[in-house]
Amino acid sequence: xxxxxxxxxxxxxxxxxxxxxxxxxxxxxxxxxxxxxxxxxxxxxxxxxxxxxxxxxxxxxxxxxxx
Amino acid sequence: xxxxxxxxxxxxxxxxxxxxxxxxxxxxxxxxxxxxxxxxxxxxxxxxxxxxxxxxxxxxxxxxxxxxxxxxxxxxxxxxxxxxxxxxxxxxxxxxxxxxxxxxxxxxxxxxxxxxxxxxxxxxxxxxxxxxxxxxxxxxxxxxxxxxxxxxxxxxxxxxxxxxxxxxxxxxxxxxxxxxxxxxxxxxxxxxxxxxxxxxxxxxxxxxxxxxxxxxxxxxxxxxxxxxxxxxxxxxxxxxxxxxxxxxxxxxxxxxxxxxxxxxxxxxxxxxxxxxxxxxxxxxxxxxxxxxxxxxxxxxxxxxxxxxxxxxxxxxxxxxxxxxxxxxxxxxxxxxxxxxxxxxxxxxxxxxxxxxxxxxxxxxxxxxxxxxxxxxxxxxxxxxxxxxxxxxxxxxxxxxxxxxxxxxxx
Numbered sequence: 001x002x003x004x005x006x007x008x009x010x011x012x013x014x015x016x017x018x019x020x021x022x023x024x025x026x027x028x029x030x031x032x033x034x035x036x037x038x039x040x041x042x043x044x045x046x047x048x049x050x051x052x053x054x055x056x057x058x059x060x061x062x063x064x065x066x067x
Numbered sequence: 068x069x070x071x072x073x074x075x076x077x078x079x080x081x082x083x084x085x086x087x088x089x090x091x092x093x094x095x096x097x098x099x100x101x102x103x104x105x106x107x108x109x110x111x112x113x114x115x116x117x118x119x120x121x122x123x124x125x126x127x128x129x130x131x132x133x134x135x136x137x138x139x140x141x142x143x144x145x146x147x148x149x150x151x152x153x154x155x156x157x158x159x160x161x162x163x164x165x166x167x168x169x170x171x172x173x174x175x176x177x178x179x180x181x182x183x184x185x186x187x188x189x190x191x192x193x194x195x196x197x198x199x200x201x202x203x204x205x206x207x208x209x210x211x212x213x214x215x216x217x218x219x220x221x222x223x224x225x226x227x228x229x230x231x232x233x234x235x236x237x238x239x240x241x242x243x244x245x246x247x248x249x250x251x252x253x254x255x256x257x258x259x260x261x262x263x264x265x266x267x268x269x270x271x272x273x274x275x276x277x278x279x280x281x282x283x284x285x286x287x288x289x290x291x292x293x294x295x296x297x298x299x300x301x302x303x304x305x306x307x308x309x310x311x312x313x314x315x316x317x318x319x320x321x322x323x324x325x326x327x328x329x330x331x332x333x334x335x336x337x338x339x340x341x342x343x344x345x346x347x348x349x350x351x352x353x354x355x356x357x358x359x360x361x362x363x364x365x366x367x368x369x370x371x372x373x374x375x376x377x378x379x380x381x382x383x384x385x386x387x388x389x390x391x392x393x394x395x396x397x398x399x400x401x402x403x404x405x406x407x408x409x410x411x412x413x414x415x416x417x418x419x420x421x422x423x424x425x426x427x428x429x430x431x432x433x434x435x436x437x438x439x440x441x442x443x444x445x446x447x448x449x450x451x452x453x454x455x456x457x458x459x460x461x462x463x464x465x466x467x468x469x470x471x472x473x474x475x476x477x
Contacts, residue, residue: 007394014401021408028416035409042402049394056387 007048014041078167085171089163092176096158100126102151107133109151113159113173129161129173143180149291150183153258156190158182184290191297194324198299203306207330212311213279214350216343219248220278222267224255229286229315229336236340244347249278255285260295268304280311282343283325284336287318296323305329315339436467 017038020026026034072080097113100123104110108130115125131139139147150157161173198204223230230250237246251270253263264283271281283305285293296316302324305312311330315338316323326332333339428434436442442465443450450456461475 011394011398011401014398014405018401018405018408021405021412024412026412028412031409031412035406038402038405042398045398046395049391049398053387053391 005044007045007052010041010044010048014038014045017041075167078165082165082167085163085165092160092162094158094160094179095173096156096182097125097127099151099153099155099157101153104136107136109136109175111151111175113157127171127173129159129175131175135174135176139178143178145289146180146291147178149256149289149294150178150180156183156186187291187294187297191294191324194297194299194302195327198302198306198324198328201303203303204328206306207308207312207328210309210311210330212330215347216279216311216313217244217246217347218277218279219246219343220271220281221248221250222253222264222271222281222283223250223285223336225250225252227255227285229255229284232286233282233284233315233336233340236337237343240340240344240347242344242348242351244344246343256288256292256295261298261300264301265304268308272309275309278310280313280330281308282313282315282339283329284315284339285317286336293317293323296325298324301325302328313339313342433467436465441466 017034021031021034095113097115100112100114102109102111111129111131113127113129114123116122117124143150149155158179159173159175160177160179161175163171164174165171195204221230221233223233234248237248240246251267253267254260268281271278293316305314305325306328313331313333314323314326314329315333315336316326318335322332331342333342432442443456444463444465445455445457445460448455450462456462457475459475462473464471464473
């Protein structure tokens with residue numbers, strides 16, 4: 001995973017993979033590679049969301065934010 | 068020596084002529100120039116002014132003897148001293164008397180007060196007309212009156228009942244307002260009224276900035292007592308005064324020249340006090356009302372801001388959560404779509420392969436031979452068309468279940 005990856009670029013890459021697979025440009029040989037990458041990206045995105053959530057809760061220690 | 072009379076004879080003769088010609092008393096109208104009372108008798112000087120120049124063109128001494136004076140006191144009551152003063156226009160019933168030693172004299176027996184009152188009214192009207200002609204009638208009324216009249220210069224007589232009432236009324240005002248009062252004493256009736264009131268006004272004028280208004284008050288009195296304020300000099304001084312002048316002179320029905328030109332005219336000294344208290348009270352209640360309105364408005368604005376803040380906070384509280392939730396949903400959806408699609412792709416390839424395999428199986432020679440086809444070989448070469456077939460050569464025919472050989476004609 002590239003070091004520059006952030007939520008937006010990760011999500012953007014994830015949707016690109018979806019588009020590629022939907023347009024059937026992806027050959028079967030690449031498919032497993034792409035799925036592996038997509039899983040990585042999705043995990044990264046979820047992790048980022050969790051981190052952001054924790055950061056927001058730190059900013060509002062009185063837990064005004066309702067999750 | 069010529070024929071002559073002694074002075075006594077002459078005067079006696081004059082006395083007889085006068086007595087003969089003035090057997091009855093006559094009504095005379097004149098102005099009182101001087102008056103004094105000595106031991107119950109009244110001694111006066113009556114004069115007449117020449118109309119255009121104003122110079123005295125006739126004068127005579129007059130007496131009211133003790134008995135007539137008692138009669139007049141009973142008849143006129145408090146009016147009498149007002150009529151019997153210098154400057155008064157009077158209509159008197161008098162006996163013309165000539166005394167050999169003391170000369171001619173009017174012995175007053177009666178006075179018609181209606182004449183004096185009428186003359187005073189005429190005088191008053193003249194003064195009012197002159198004030199109007201000089202543009203003074205409305206002058207003091209045009210001065211803006213401060214919202215609160217508190218620092219007050221009073222012109223009155225120190226021990227006058229009107230002044231004492233005024234002070235007491237102001238002091239006992241129910242709101243507890245303080246009214247700093249400075250008294251400028253002046254005669255409130257009699258010949259000194261004009262001079263002293265004007266002098267008091269002049270004194271106040273030099274320190275007008277220290278006062279909110281001038282109050283000119285005297286209690287009730289006879290119409291003639293109050294007539295001292297039917298005076299041009301006083302009227303003009305009030306009219307030209309740089310701060311508002313308030314008057315409270317006499318009773319309800321009286322309206323002197325001073326009242327007419329004053330900025331505000333009240334009926335009595337007490338009424339002036341009421342006016343001042345009322346004005347201060349109105350101002351204070353207006354302030355209270357404004358304060359209430361400001362508090363209401365501020366409270367309303369604060370409440371509105373609080374509500375807005377609450378709404379915004381609520382939105383802020385929900386917004387990140389919504390965004391995160393949406394993010395998660397998008398990521399999950401995207402990934403599951405990818406996997407779903409990938410699954411479809413793999414399935415389709417599987418399906419194609421299966422079909423292909425089935426086709427291949429159908430095309431296998433074993434299957435073809437079973438359907439009744441046979442392979443014809445000549446010298447290990449498959450004969451696939453008629454031209455290749457040689458009748459003389461031995462031929463091998465392969466069926467699905469075995470081979471047969473047909474010898475040739477060689």
